Amino acid sequence: MxxxxxxxxxxxxxxxxxxxxxxxxxxxxxxxxxxxxxxxxxxxxxxxxxxTKEDLLADIANEIMAEVDVSGFASGDWRSGLTVWARSYRAALAAHPNLVPVVAAGPGRREAALRRADAVHGGLVAAGWPARHATMIGASTKYLVVGAAMNSFARGFDDDVQVYRDRYPNLSQAHRLSEHAAEIDDDSFELALSAFLDGLDRTFAALGSDLGAARAAEG
Missing domain, CATH: 1.10.10.60 (Homeodomain-like)
Structure with a gap:
């Protein structure tokens, strides 16, 4: 043939x-x-x-985001669900940073994206979060992840020591940051995620106390 x-x-x-x-x-x-x-x-x-090119990009976005794991929300442990989701979300975006503006856009009518959003929102509400807070938590996690995936703090500094010497005494080691960029970026993301989750723990406890007080007053 x-x-x-x-x-x-x-x-x-x-x-x-x-x-x-x-x-x-x-x-x-x-x-x-x-x-x-x-x-x-x-x-x-x-x-x-x-x-169209847009249809192609949407298909690529779906393929990349298939790596994002939202299965942790099924356990009822919202903190664990958010942790797994955020880490896998960041990894998927960081692998293709040029595509972040497309991948990180709202789900629109993309079926796979809507299923993930449904799993996140439903998991948070099922764990006891009010629907409004669940929406804000989903948005806040996205802001954290997208920011981490789009930019590298450490790689934003020049590796020439002369740039910082004398004029910027508090940046005397800044020329070394790019050498350790991957480690710094990973650790910084984990620090931000941990602080975010710890803050949510306090908010969740306060919401529970307020609900308990309201029920006691009604009784």
């Missing part, structure tokens, strides 16, 4: 190539024409699989 002149396309192959392109060149580097060149096909060939 003769080999086809046009390479065979698959949805998974298109997604893989598009993600590699975004990882390398950023979101602005992705276009259907550019992707077709990477795959050595005509741009029209892509449209039989994806009508």
């Amino acid at each position: 003769a080999r086809p002149r046009t390479p065979m396309l698959s949805v998974s192959g298109i997604r893989t190539a598009a993600l590699a392109l975004v990882d390398r060149d950023g979101l602005e580097g992705l276009s259907m024409r550019r992707l077709a060149q990477e795959l050595d096909v005509q741009a029209a060939s892509l449209y039989s699989h994806y009508r």
Whole structure:
């Protein structure tokens, strides 16, 4: 059988190539024409699989976010559920930082994203959080995770000691930060997550006390 002149396309192959392109060149580097060149096909060939670039990006976002674990909420332990969710969420985003603006966008109508949001919200409410607080906790966790995934504090400093010497005496070791960036970023995220959860513990206890007092007053 003769080999086809046009390479065979698959949805998974298109997604893989598009993600590699975004990882390398950023979101602005992705276009259907550019992707077709990477795959050595005509741009029209892509449209039989994806009508728009936005549809393609949504599919890629779903694939990346499939790694996010919300199963911990089923146990009824909201702190454990949040911890597992936040860590896996950050890991999924940090693996593809150029795609964070797409992945971190609201769930819209994406089925997988809505299932995760439902699991998080339902798990928090089932554990005793009021619905309003559950919504705010979900939002706050997202703010923490997305911020951690998009930027590296340590890598934001120059590794030339002369930049800081004399003029910035309190930053005399700043040139060493980039060398230890991964460790600093991981430990900083864990510190922020721990402080966040400890604060929620106190809020949860206070809510329980207020509810108990209200019930006693009614009785």
